[in-house]
Amino acid sequence: MSNRNIFRKSLLAALVFGGVSSGAHAAGEQYFPLQSYRIGPYAAGGTGFFGGFIDYLQYVNANGGVNGVKLTWSECETEYVVEKGVECYERLKKGLNGAPAAATNPLSVGIAYATLDRSTADKLPLITINHGRTDSTDGSVFPYAFPLQLNPYSEVSAIVNYIGQQVGGLDKLSGRKIVTLYHGSPYGKETSEVLQKLADKYKFELTLLEVPHPGNEQQSQWLNIRKIKPDYVILRGWGVMNPVALKTAQKVGFPVDRIIGNIWSNSEEDAAPAGAAAKGFVSITTHPSGTAFPVLQGIRKDVVDAGKGNLADPKRFGTVYYNLGVVNGILNVEAVRIAQAKFGNKPLSGEQVRWGFENLRLDDKRLKELGALGLVQPLRLSCADHEGGGAVRFQQWDGQQWKLISEWVQADRGFLRPIIEASAQKYAKEKGISPRDCAKES
Amino acid sequence: MDFFFEVLIGGLLSGVMYSLVAIGFVLIYKASGVFNFAQGALVLFAALTFVSLVERGVAFWLAFGITMAAMLLLALGVERLVLRPLANRSHITLFMATLGLAYIIEGAAQALWGAQVHGLELGIEDVPLEVGGLFVSQFDLFAAGTAATLVLVLSLLFNKTRIGLSLRAVADDTLAAQAVGIRLPRVWTAVWAVAGLVALITGLLWGARLGVQFSLSLVVLKALPVLIIGGFSSVGGAIAGGLIVGASEKLAEIYVGPLVDGGIENWFPYILATLFLLVRPAGLFGERAIERV
Structure with a gap:
């Protein structure tokens, strides 16, 4: 079946089944709920980003999963519309057939803002790679929001x-x-x-x-x-x-x-x-285009050449949006891997994966092992710092x-840090949040 | 003072681009008295079809012809599947039908050709041209010439051809037109096909400026105040309305914008249109509705 046919059938499934489409899945797997947008005014960004993200998840699965735990996902079409994004969040947050949700990645400032409080209440990490609220960098006030790499x-x-x-x-x-x-x-x-x-x-x-x-x-x-x-x-x-x-x-x-x-x-x-x-x-x-990075070569070999690539147009492989999706996949999977080291090699709850994000450490050595040296900047996140990078x-x-x-x-x-902290403290005061003491977090 | 005239001329030329979109609405309105919400979707569909063909190696004029044939097929489909079953229904019913049609055409265009953004080069350089010390866009001048040609051709079509006269008769009174033997399906197909041609030309010019992408379907938002000001039933009115909207929004953005933190050119034309509605509800060139009560 050609990629275009896959796209058309996904679209048809989205229409028939209320906007949700998914691949194979079962309990014992780690689930990624995807509030994607493949139609509408911002579909070019959505198809590239979610295409790269899904292809990376497929690549991990093709190589044995995360310490043996296979990854699964399903998509819900938001069209970049906030109300639909919230509806998709509510529909997907509980996991899929027993597979617990790891994190949400809506790639939309509006949807991220609208689901910020829900994410905290549901203990489900909200990933806003390269965007989102700047003050959510302060994890003492925003424990579940992660403007990864660059606020x-x-x-x-x-x-x-x-x-x-x-x-x-x-x-x-x-x-x-x-x-x-x-x-x-x-x-x-x-x-x-x-x-x-x-x-x-x-x-x-x-x-x-x-x-x-x-x-x-x-x-x-x-x-x-x-x-x-x-x-x-x-x-x-x-x-x-x-x-x-x-x-x-x-x-x-x-x-x-x-x-x-x-x-x-x-x-x-x-x-x-x-x-x-x-x-x-x-x-x-934050994520150069190009296909020379070993991780991209691996995706090409194990996913694209195997006829499972998610892109409708194969020419977009290695483009900026696609590579951002791959980078986002790497960071999500690494958070799961790090969390598994603490909580065991099994599907994890959102709260456990949050710990993984907060302890995300990517140095040149690890990036080289991942085949992503030069594609991803070195990152070091913590309770106080949910951005971790800040370089371009x-x-x-x-x-x-x-x-x-x-x-x-x-x-x-x-x-920037004092400005961010002042804004976060103001938010905490408005919402009646008691900031965590990051010195006590481990 | 030079700066003022540069803004004014730039605005007038931008207004011509709005007029191109508005003309498509006028055509359908003249034939059926309905505001065709799907006109933006037609622009998107036409431009996306054209550029996808060109990217697959089809020659420019052949791609133009094939796209035009596709627009004709679309017109036949719309007439047969949407308009014919709703003949002689109220205008609001037809309007709602075009609303649904817009979503169907937009979805079909993206499902058929993909969601990718495409560049479109028409071979017209968009570098500034100095005229009497003022910078004027070559591309905008070309667009203005195209619009003028289009108005001329459409005027001839409406006033000098049999189909044009039929169209006017249908617009005046659908039932009476049918009673004297005018075939409504033929008129509607013809007018939707012409609206498709206008959509293709509009899509090419706007696509060359914006890139061919979903946002093309949003350019219709610029046509609404143009139609209110110029009148829904006049091609000349669409041109006049476009010029007024283009010039006034640019001048307002430059000279009034800084007083209110900028970004006013989206809503300023609507303020202007509201004022026109108060003093001249049918617009500058629109036909006043006179009804026996």
């Missing part, structure tokens, strides 16, 4: 550090002009406050320009940018807003290599539709594909 504040801090490198040092930022063009949504506005704090610290002139959702018209914003004449534009886009930004920048004559895309402006789907206008565009990444690399679009142009650039986590 939004780290993202902009790393971008400012990179711009500092480009102009000859952070001290040279003084008097420079930076415009942030952001998506008109809570996601887009998440970093406005911290950007202003960074502008105050480094004395650069910051202008924040909002692009109304979905972002298919940006003429006035870019005419404004041409008038301001900034040194750099930080593009905090999503979906269609990204290629339109690049095309409109070209239209007003703004140099594309002075536009720096954030983590949701960094895929092939963001650059390729802009055609020649995107050539030279720079963006950050920069890549440039050459007209066909992304090319890495930097080593890991670290966010100024020392500067």
Whole structure:
């Protein structure tokens, strides 16, 4: 059966069985509930991410599972709609035929916000890789939320550090002009406050320009940018807003290599539709595209070549969204593996897997064993730190594909931590939460 | 002052792009008095079909022809399966049918061609062109030329051809038109096919700007205030409405936006449209409904 047929049949199953589709499953397995989105406006991201995630789970199963425990999953279509995401959460959270749920991974800020309190109440980890609430980095207040690798504040801090490198040092930022063009949504506005704090610290002139959702018209914003004449534009886009930004920048004559895309402006789907206008565009990444990593080669051999690949379009193998899904799979599975070392080689509860996430340690040695050295940054999570990384690399679009142009650039986590803690404490006060004492956690 | 004129011209040219979407609505409205909610889905379906064919090595004009044939088949299907069973039902029934149709067409387009985002190059450079010290987009000028041609062709179709006259008769009074021998299925198929052609042209121009992706079906949101301002039943009104919306939203974003934290260009046209509704409910060029009571 071709991949396209698999996709069509999944879609049909989703329609007939109320939006849920799944593979084989049984008790004795570890279950991953997937609130995926394969149709609707953000389907390109959803199919890539969940395709990579599922293919990694299949790869683990093809190699014996996690210490003998096979992984299982089922999908529930959210279409990126918050209400559907919550409905899917409620439907899937109890596990599947006796297989307990490990964690949820909705890949949606809106759904993550809507299920945050439920996740805590249900003791089920909520994974928001590279996104989510910044203050959920503070695990003393948010025990079940994990903005793995990169929270939004780290993202902009790393971008400012990179711009500092480009102009000859952070001290040279003084008097420079930076415009942030952001998506008109809570996601887009998440970093406005911290950007202003960074502008105050480094004395650069910051202008924040909002692009109304979905972002298919940006003429006035870019005419404004041409008038301001900034040194750099930080593009905090999503979906269609990204290629339109690049095309409109070209239209007003703004140099594309002075536009720096954030983590949701960094895929092939963001650059390729802009055609020649995107050539030279720079963006950050936590997970380079490409198929040379040993783990990708393993997936190709054991899953894709075996005709079990989840992607409808095999050409997307190794693209940014797909590789993010693979990285997400690696982190979820590693959390289960680490938790098994404490709780035994058996299917684990969400509470036990949370312990695994909180004790996630990935150094270069382990990443090499996983075949993911260079694909995933070294991570060290703890009760107090649910992000664990905070570094990005920069890549440039050459007209066909992304090319890495930097080593890991670290966010100024020392500067950000007090801001994050203050925000988390405020949240705790509002919600009447008593923060955990992380010194007592082990 | 140069900056003001640049914003104004840029806005007017953007408005032409909105007009292209609005024209598709006008066509269906003229034939059936119904607001066709599925027009955005038609734009998505047409562009996705075209670009998928081109990516499979089909030549540009052949892909255009095949897509047009697909739109004709779709028009036949819509007429046979949706409109014919609902003939002479109330307008709200037909409107609800187009609402359902939109979801079916969107889903079918993604199931058939996938959810991937596609780039589309029409061979028109989108670099700025300096005219009298002002920067103007070459691509927008091309879009404006296309829209002007389309209006001319549609005007000839409506006023100088037999099918155009039939269409106007059906729009005026469906029952009376049938009574004098006009074949309703033929008129509806023709008008949906023409709306399909307009959707294809719109999809190509918007697709070249946005990339061919699901968001194409959302460009219809820009057409609503255009139609309210210009009138639902006038192609010329769609052009005028588009120009007004395009220019006013850009000027508002630049000069009023900073006073209210920006990001106003999505809702500003709706404010403007509401004001028009208060003073001129049929729009600038729409036909006033006169009913015997």
